Amino acid sequence: MSHDVVLAGAGLANGLIALALRAARPDLRVLLLDRAAGPGDDHTWSCHDTDLTPEWLARLTPLRRANWSGQQVRFPQHSRQLRAGYGSLEGGALMRTVTDAGAEILWNSDVAMLDESGATLKDGTRIDAPCVIDGRGAQPSAHLTVGFQKFVGIEIETEGPHGVPRPVIMDATIPQEDGYRFIYLLPFTPTRILIEDTRYSDGGDLDDAALAQASHDYAQAKGWRGAEVRRERGILPIALAHDAAGFWADHATGAVPVGLRAGFFHPVTGYSLPYAAQVADVVARLPGPLTTDRLRTALRDFALARARQDRFLRLLNRMLFRGCAPDRRYTLLQRFYRMPEGLIERFYAGRLTPLDRLRIVTGKPPIPLRTAIRCLRERPLLKETP
Ligand SMILES: Cc1cc2nc3c(=O)[nH]c(=O)nc-3n(C[C@H](O)[C@H](O)[C@H](O)COP(=O)(O)OP(=O)(O)OC[C@H]3O[C@@H](n4cnc5c(N)ncnc54)[C@H](O)[C@@H]3O)c2cc1C
Incomplete structure (x- = not known):
């Protein structure tokens, strides 16, 4: 079967592009290829409600694992409740919605080579399409200098209510180690909470065991007893310097990069959900035929404007x-x-x-x-x- 758009990687960026494209242009046949066996549970994608347009907020709210009204931050000399809602999306829910919307996902499909007219899988299968998008996750770039946001999060099921009503985006009332250090809390249910020890550091090395233990110690100090049910880890780029024009000059041919791979993330948080939604809008709103080169021009313009604003x-x-x-x-x-x-x-x-x-x-x-x-x-x- 032929396709109009092939997206390499069934992650956040391509998931949102597939959703937006199927909504705007249901005539287009959209295929996602991913080397994984299926969506993993090693990610929750969160953002502030105010990061999204009303259209994206309406689209994602029903899919989210949790939606909270308000949030909190805590520092040694200052704590504050903030009014902005917050929500968390899971990969499984996003990918179910993508297929419900009529896009096709081929799991266990390791992409070996991409060009502007198609993808070649490791097993030699060739899939052609007029528009080819590369959303296979982060890749180091000579045009980006970064620091790191590193974290290990443990989700625990507590024996009794933990008593945290809404997300704590930063609890920095803890000893400062390895750069700016804080705990991030997401209370998914009254007895289920994600506790994430996070550090803004110069080096990208991550001691998983030490950070997981630090999260357990935090739980113990709060009097939360319970079993760990899930763990996540991340080393996200924090942009110190970015030459977007140089990046796009290097990508003047081949598939069009999106997501972390293209530097589409918030420079200070390393989070990419809001920018991925903006990119998806650019793709879905491109007038006329959707081809790799027409999309490249549109996304390059978007990227240069975004980089100036950032x-x-x-x-x-x-x-x-x-x-x-x-x-x-x-x-x-x-x-x-x-x-x-x-x-x-x-x-x-x-x-x-x-x-x-x-x-x-x-x-x-x-x-x-x-x-x-x-x-x-x-x-x-x-x-x-x-
Ligand atoms: C643990 C963790 C938590 C995070 N939490 C948040 C958050 O709360 N909010 C937020 O905005 N951001 C968050 N981020 C940061 C960032 O938004 C995510 O990393 C996001 O998933 C990046 O989107 P992406 O589409 O660029 O890449 P990904 O979502 O990583 O998607 C890339 C996909 O490509 C596939 N792939 C790779 N190579 C190949 C290949 N050769 N062939 C086929 N498929 C391939 C991978 O299997 C993967 O599914 C988090 C990151 C991590 C690691």
Whole structure:
């Protein structure tokens, strides 16, 4: 059977593209190829409700494993309830919806080679299509210099109610180790909670056992007893410098990259769900025939505009990683969380206004001015990448 669009990888980015495409252009035959045997349970994809357009929020809310009204942050000198809703999506639910929407997924399909007109699997099978998209997950890029957000999360079923009513996005009232350290809590049910020890570090090494133990210790300190039922780990890129034009010049031919692979993630959080939804809209709204090269032009334009808009977020990252002693990094976040709620929402949604940016950098500087000035320039950091 022939297809109009082939998507390599049945992950977050391609899942959202398939959903948006089938909704906008149900005439198109959409095929996803993934080397896994099926969707794993090693991921929950969360975001703030305000990160999404009303259309995407309406589309994803019924699929989410949990939807919460409000959230909290905790720092040594400041705690705050925030009004923005939060929600978590699971891979299984997303992929079921993708197939219900009429897209086809071929699991156990290891893609060996991609070009602009099709995919070749490891077993030699060739699948041709006029539009080929590469969403096979993160890949190092010479055009991106990163720090790391590393975490290990344990989900436990507690013997009694844990008493946490809504997500705690950051509990930084814990000893600061290996950079900015906080615990992230997602209370899926009154007796089921994800506890994630997270660190914003310079190095990408992750001691799984130590971070899992730290999460168990946190649970014990809170008096939560119970069995671990699921574990997740991640080492996410935090963008310090990005040359999007250089990246797209290197991808002038071949399949069109999307997702983490194309640098479509929030520079400060490493989260990609909101940006993946924006990319899916670009794909679904492209007028006329959907071909690899027409899509490349549209996504390159989107990527360059996104990278320009995110320049300020990368500057904040450089201040965090290069301008601040690792055990003082939390002070920048603590200060940020005193800002107006609308600004915080726009920050996570990647929609800061010029006034928001001014507001973030004015007032008593969180780091010495001379150090801040040293962080201004982005280009020199790109040279650090081998
Ligand atoms: C544990 C964890 C938790 C995270 N939580 C969040 C979160 O809460 N919110 C958020 O926004 N982001 C989160 N992220 C970050 C990021 O959004 C995810 O990593 C996201 O899945 C990236 O989307 P993607 O489509 O680029 O890649 P993926 O979703 O990783 O999809 C890539 C797919 O390609 C497949 N693949 C790879 N190679 C091949 C091949 N050769 N042939 C065929 N298939 C192949 C893989 O099997 C995989 O299914 C999390 C990351 C991790 C690791």
